[in-house]
Amino acid sequence: EDQVTQSPEALRLQEGESSSLNCSYTVSGLRGLFWYRQDPGKGPEFLFTLYSAGEEKEKERLKATLTKKESFLHITAPKPEDSATYLCAVQYVNFGNEKLTFGTGTRLTIIP
């Protein structure tokens, strides 16, 4: 069964303490892997799209990487405003249909 799994479920870091969030997937026919940030009570905000293994993208304190089985979202020297839930989603083809499946997210809390 196609799956997207994120870990850890929750992560608390001190301000400035770097870490990584993981998104592992077991789908075939990958078209793209997406990272989103979601604040409470709001819709997801697009961060990155990765299409092929070895690809990397950066935005401010965030860097996303992709392998054939997983993606990492590295956060460097985080600030309290980086606190949010980070979602990954995998777009793939299933029986001829494009599908986008989300992981359950990682709730990131940055402590001042």
Next chain:
Amino acid sequence: GAVVSQHPSWVICKSGTSVKIECRSLDFQATTMFWYRQFPKQSLMLMATSNEGSKATYEQGVEKDKFLINHASLTLSTLTVTSAHPEDSSFYICSAPTWSSYNEQFFGPGTRLTVL
């Protein structure tokens, strides 16, 4: 980035009534829009794909007669929750891909539905 809006942002209704939620793409046209449902501390679950000018396609387990979708124009899709019950209370979010980058979906701010 592209902007997608939703209205209302929150709604409270009595059990048995119907509620309509609008999703608009403000600065681009979207022939396809997606409707998701998100329960507390859970991820987004795709409910249906809304197609402009044709019928929506629903995910397995989603009742098409309960969740009516209309995509009447290239910038507007509506989701109507008919005969709502407390178990329909959830956070409903729409998204739309842009022409310039089909794979990148932009999400609306969501609608919080509470059925009493």
